[in-house]
Amino acid sequence: MSDITIYHNPECGTSRNTLGLIRNSGAEPEVILYLENPPSRVELSGLITRMGIGVRDLLRTNTEPYVKLGLDNPDISDDELLDAMLVYPILINRPIVVTPLGTALCRPSERVLDLLPDPQRGEFIKEDGEVVIDKQGKRVGEA
Numbered sequence: 001m002s003d004i005t006i007y008h009n010p011e012c013g014t015s016r017n018t019l020g021l022i023r024n025s026g027a028e029p030e031v032i033l034y035l036e037n038p039p040s041r042v043e044l045s046g047l048i049t050r051m052g053i054g055v056r057d058l059l060r061t062n063t064e065p066y067v068k069l070g071l072d073n074p075d076i077s078d079d080e081l082l083d084a085m086l087v088y089p090i091l092i093n094r095p096i097v098v099t100p101l102g103t104a105l106c107r108p109s110e111r112v113l114d115l116l117p118d119p120q121r122g123e124f125i126k127e128d129g130e131v132v133i134d135k136q137g138k139r140v141g142e143a
Contacts, residue, residue: 004029004116007039007047007096015095017109017126022097024133025118029097038089041082047096050103055081058105060093113139 004022006029009015022029032039039047048058055078059071065088066072071081085091097106099115106112110132113120124133131140 002028002030003100005032005098006030007032007034007092007094009033009035009094012094013127014107014109017132018095018097018106018112020126021109021112021120021124021132022116024120024122024124025116026121027116027118034092034094034096035089038086038092041086044082044085044092047098047103050098051096051105053105054078058093058096059085060091063088063090065091110139 004027006015006019006022008019008031010033019029019031048055051058059081060066061072065084069084069088070076071084071091093105093107095106095109097104097112097115100117101115104111104115106115109126120133120137120139122133122137123131123135125131134140
């Protein structure tokens with residue numbers, strides 16, 4: 001059993017890049033396809049708490065359910081937002097990564113590097129061609 005979990009959407013480039021960075025560290029995470037297997041209310045609330053963010057901060061705003069449900073209304077409670085995310089998991093922003101070092105919404109994908117217990121093992125180039133990790137396994141742009 002892996003000590004790293006990613007709530008993943010394979011259709012999302014950021015999620016794919018994050019998964020790639022995890023694997024580039026030598027880890028094989030537990031991959032939860034959250035659109036097919038959404039977290040329970042307790043799990044989702046726990047993830048939000050561990051990330052130290054508000055419910056609204058995890059909400060994807062560029063989706064049809066967000067507009068249809070009028071979730072931009074600031075009077076909508078956190079409980080109502082959670083209800084919407086459970087009914088429409090596409091509203092949950094991703095990827096969420098859980099490791100022994102913490103839990104975070106990994107946007108941008110490089111954010112996962114702060115959560116990984118093991119260093120990168122070699123070069124990593126994001127899908128858009130951006131070099132994130134050099135051939136020596138060092139983060140590009142780090143001193």
